[in-house]
Amino acid sequence: MNRKLLIALVFVCLANLSYAQRNDIVKESTKYEWPTDPLVKEKLDTWQDKKFGMIIHWGLYAVPGIIESWSICSEDWIERDSTISYDDYKKWYWDFSKKFNPTKFNPEQWSAAGKNAGMKYLVFTTKHHDGFAMFDTKQSDFSIAKGPFANNPKADVAKYVFDAFRKDGFMIGAYFSKPDWHSQYYWWQKYATADRNNNYDIKKYPWRWNMFKNFVQNQIGELMTNYGSVDILWLDGGWVRPLESVNEEVLSWGAPIPKWSQDIDMPKIAAMARKAQPGLLMVDRTVHGPYENYQTPEQKIPETQLDHPWESCMTLGGAWGFVPNDQYKPVAEVVHKLVEIVAKGGSLLLGVGPKPDGTLPDEVTQKLNEIGKWTSKNGQAIYNTRITKNYHDGQTWFTQSKDGKKRFAIYCLATDETNPKTIKWNNNVPKKGTDIVILSTGKKVRWQNVNGETTLTLPAGIGKTAALAFAFIPQ
Incomplete structure (x- = not known):
């Protein structure tokens, strides 16, 4: 088949997939454990004052303009072009690391748009499930700082994103995927990749899993020590968790359940991270306990008011990252969601995706400016409030x-x-x-x-x- 036609077919399939992803929703947990560390409690109270944040998904998936990471996962809800083999597809996707060259990268534009909207905190995707790091990690060559963007003065992307938002007064959050589908310590090429979970028996190959734990801990350590003050470590990929924490609630969500314990030693990670960043908020999504300092229902709002900290993460458009011709929510809908969420005790984390050149789509900045016209006049009823x-x-x-x-x-x-x-x-x-x-x-x-x-x-x-x-x- 003609390669251009093949790629076009792949794009059509994945454009549809980007909207299907909205149904793969993380619900709010039914349990909450208040932190005991005075510094964490203080920062949590400060975070609850902010109410409105921006989450940015930006990575390899921006180049073809498709759903973030999920297209390389082999689960029955994911559709791909049937004329290309699964292994060839993964290679095609990962090879975008050789083409990702965002020469117009402009984090100041992103921060200005967020500030104009009335946003007060940032969560930036430093690494999604595909394993491509948007920071200069020393643990892998699979990063924005090692490809065609390597010689750019801003090649260490996360540093410049955090600096720009910090300068504008935002609390700083680092999104980090616990699973890493590019790592041979998680998806080992010896075996097929059946689903989102790691694909080898950890009990049979404990050395390999220990190498993965070290890899994760070292990358988080880099983010906590090399990038200035960080307020939030926002950990995604809740299936990477101790097996004993997989309860009936988790089973009800319908995601494939691990066959063994994917324990990455969260107490060790938390101790290391908070030594570098005292009072750091940990958001280990859906994993109940001391490292889920606030809950994160996805693409939904809880039916009733909650009396503990939570945040509804939602997309401005139909996808988390950049997708051409995305359909964005009306400004009034975003304002209404913000109002409802705050009245119910939560915060709104609104998702946008920069283009592959490193700039926000014009329609995104326009929408954020319009939202800001409302928050600038009515923010007293939103910020620093309680239920x-x-x-x-x-x-x-x-x-x-x-x-x-x-x-x-x-x-x-x-x-x-x-x-x-x-x-x-x-x-x-x-x-x-x-x-x-x-x-x-x-x-x-x-x-x-x-x-x-x-x-x-x-x-x-x-x-x-x-x-x-x-x-x-x-x-």
């Missing part, structure tokens, strides 16, 4: 200031809804004499309470917006 007992009534959501002295109501307008003349809700009754102020204008509104129902009468000329936020100011 209220009665957090929701109809289209209105409630938060309160961290010190509990001020309450906020946020009315999310339905699609194509014009600003209403009145807004009503039950519970959260303002105290007598309280002023209710529109955050975006600073104007007071008239209100009354009759039999527990509060009614606000809105003035004209507020202007079209995704959501109307109000502050209760006691006199």
Whole structure:
């Protein structure tokens, strides 16, 4: 078959796959263990003030514009062009390491777009499951710093990403995949790669698994010691875990279950990482216990309010990384999700993917700027807030200031809804004499309470917006 035609067919299959990935969802855990380290507790409290972050997926998959890593995994939900063998496909994918040359790499543009949107923390993908490192690791030659980008002054990509966002005041998070499908210590070429798990019996080959543990620990050690202050270590690939932690909840998610314990010694990793970065937040996704300092439901929002730290990670478009002609969420939808998540006690981590040249798509920066127009005027109801007992009534959501002295109501307008003349809700009754102020204008509104129902009468000329936020100011 003509090679250009073959590649075109592969792209068509994987463009569809990028959206199918949205169904491979990580749910929030049902258990939570509060940290005991005072420095971790302090940083966790600071992180809970931020509410809105950016997660960036950028790696080999950006070059062909396909789903991140998953296309090289052999599981029944993944489709590939049937005219190319699996081994040839993996080689085709990994060979993008010889072509990935992002000469317009511009982390300052990324940070400015996030800051304009009102984002306060970053999670950058230093290495996804495919094993390609977006930092200058000494543990492998499979990295952005070893290919055609090697002679660029910014070849150590993670350093410049972290520096740019740190300069703009962001908390810094490093996403790191615990599994590594490129490593011979995880996917050993002696055997077929049946699914996402490692493909050899760890009990039979303990030396090989110990080499993998050292590899993982050393790479995390590099990130914790060579890249300045890091606030969050965001660990993905929850199937790499002690076998005894695979409970009924994990089984219910439907992912292939390991046949043996893929224990990488998280206590040792945590001790090493926190020695280098005191107070570091550890996010060992879906693995209950002391190293899941906050939970991370994926592409969904919990049905009810949660009283412990959590974050909903969602894509701005249909894919985590860059996919040509991606369909991005309306600004109002993102704002409404942010409001609901914060009222339920969480934070929104919004996913974007830079293009293979190292710049964000224009539509992404435009969307983020539009989101920022809302957060810049209404952020008081979002940032540094905490949950209220009665957090929701109809289209209105409630938060309160961290010190509990001020309450906020946020009315999310339905699609194509014009600003209403009145807004009503039950519970959260303002105290007598309280002023209710529109955050975006600073104007007071008239209100009354009759039999527990509060009614606000809105003035004209507020202007079209995704959501109307109000502050209760006691006199």
